[in-house]
Amino acid sequence: MASPDEMSPDNDLQKTLKFYNEGKPLFTRAVLEDLDRHLEKGENKVVIRDYLDNEHVYDLEIPDWCADSVDTVRIKYNGIETLTTLHPDENKVSWGTRTMMITYGSHYKYDNITVEKVRTAFERQWEAWKQSKTCKHLTQQLEKLTPNQVAAITKIVGFALGPVACLDVKFADGIGPSAANALTQHMALLTIAKILEQQNGGRKVKCYTQDPVNKGVGNESLKTLGITSLDDPKGFLEVDDKTLVVSIHPNVPVRQVIADLQYPAAMLWNTVEEPVKREWEQKIMDDGDVTWIFPYSTDPVSSRVVRMTEQYDQLPFDDADDWFGKLTWYVMKHRDA
Numbered sequence: 108m109a110s111p112d113e114m115s116p117d118n119d120l121q122k123t124l125k126f127y128n129e130g131k132p133l134f135t136r137a138v139l140e141d142l143d144r145h146l147e148k149g150e151n152k153v154v155i156r157d158y159l160d161n162e163h164v165y166d167l168e169i170p171d172w173c174a175d176s177v178d179t180v181r182i183k184y185n186g187i188e189t190l191t192t193l194h195p196d197e198n199k200v201s202w203g204t205r206t207m208m209i210t211y212g213s214h215y216k217y218d219n220i221t222v223e224k225v226r227t228a229f230e231r232q233w234e235a236w237k238q239s240k241t242c243k244h245l246t247q248q249l250e251k252l253t254p255n256q257v258a259a260i261t262k263i264v265g266f267a268l269g270p271v272a273c274l275d276v277k278f279a280d281g282i283g284p285s286a287a288n289a290l291t292q293h294m295a296l297l298t299i300a301k302i303l304e305q306q307n308g309g310r311k312v313k314c315y316t317q318d319p320v321n322k323g324v325g326n327e328s329l330k331t332l333g334i335t336s337l338d339d340p341k342g343f344l345e346v347d348d349k350t351l352v353v354s355i356h357p358n359v360p361v362r363q364v365i366a367d368l369q370y371p372a373a374m375l376w377n378t379v380e381e382p383v384k385r386e387w388e389q390k391i392m393d394d395g396d397v398t399w400i401f402p403y404s405t406d407p408v409s410s411r412v413v414r415m416t417e418q419y420d421q422l423p424f425d426d427a428d429d430w431f432g433k434l435t436w437y438v439m440k441h442r443d444a
């Protein structure tokens with residue numbers, strides 16, 4: 108039996124850091140495939156092993172204790188910062204050593220939104236996109252890829268490209284900032300695929316996306332545009348060494364998952380900057396309660412992500428129209444060697 112000290116959170120944290128520095132993946136294809144199989148088959152429960160190989164059982168049906176307030180099963184991915192940042196009050200790590208776990212939430216509902224309405228919004232925004240400086244820059248950047256780099260990409264998987272069905276009656280054409288970003292980010296996917304196809308003698312480049320917010324009418328609309336939407340975690344499983352991964356401000360640590368699962372042919376994602384150690388921040392709520400804010404973003408850059416990007420040529424993405432934020436192209440180096 109372990110001594111109390113061996114079982115302490117601090118001891119687990121040290122083990123986690125040791126394994127991480129030795130290269131043990133936080134996220135594995137085997138766990139994601141198993142989880143995907145359980146979800147696909149509609150099983151009631153799944154067992155997920157944590158970073159120290161302890162088994163945890165999760166309900167894949169919404170449990171009674173939260174059935175009044177939620178309607179969706181979600182996968183929570185905990186990056187290395189979540190696993191190694193002690194909560195200041197509790198002196199423990201919020202999720203222990205769990206890298207992947209099941210949580211429950213509510214699915215966003217788009218009342219009165221139809222595929223036709225999304226298509227109409229898409230066609231309006233398409234005009235703005237086609238004439239934009241950002242689209243022009245994107246086209247020029249793709250023209251700089253070498254024939255080998257182009258040939259290396261056979262599909263595109265987009266993560267977290269946002270809610271295409273989030274049309275807003277406050278705007279005459281229904282396209283508020285959220286929909287404008289989401290629609291344009293999906294258009295970029297289609298534009299990239301088209302250019303790569305042209306540059307590669309007409310070979311089809313398939314487009315996939317994973318963003319749970321588009322479940323329902325959003326995904327149906329994307330299908331009519333030639334984009335195949337995948338449920339979490341199928342998008343991650345779809346990524347291979349011939350994939351271009353596009354990920355834009357995700358609510359999950361996409362870069363850490365991909366760095367562990369599979370180095371793709373290329374990425375267009377949030378610019379990787381050297382990670383900085385951050386501290387929890389205290390926030391006083393309107394009711395006077397004090398709460399702590401976790402100091403890292405939802406898609407933090409880890410040392411492993413930095414190491415991964417060293418394998419890629421880098422080119423800043425020029426988003427003159429401010430639909431994407433600060434992104435960089437990463438294209439695998441050794442293809443031309």
Ligand SMILES: C[S@@+](CC[C@H](N)C(=O)[O-])C[C@H]1O[C@@H](n2cnc3c(N)ncnc32)[C@H](O)[C@@H]1O
Pocket residue numbers: 266267268269270285288289292317318319320321339355356357358359430431
């Ligand atoms: C901050 S929003 C960014 C949306 C859009 N890319 C933008 O720039 O406006 C985060 C997005 O991550 C998506 N997201 C949450 N969980 C996800 C998951 N497991 N896989 C892919 N996307 C996810 C959310 O639904 C949401 O659309």
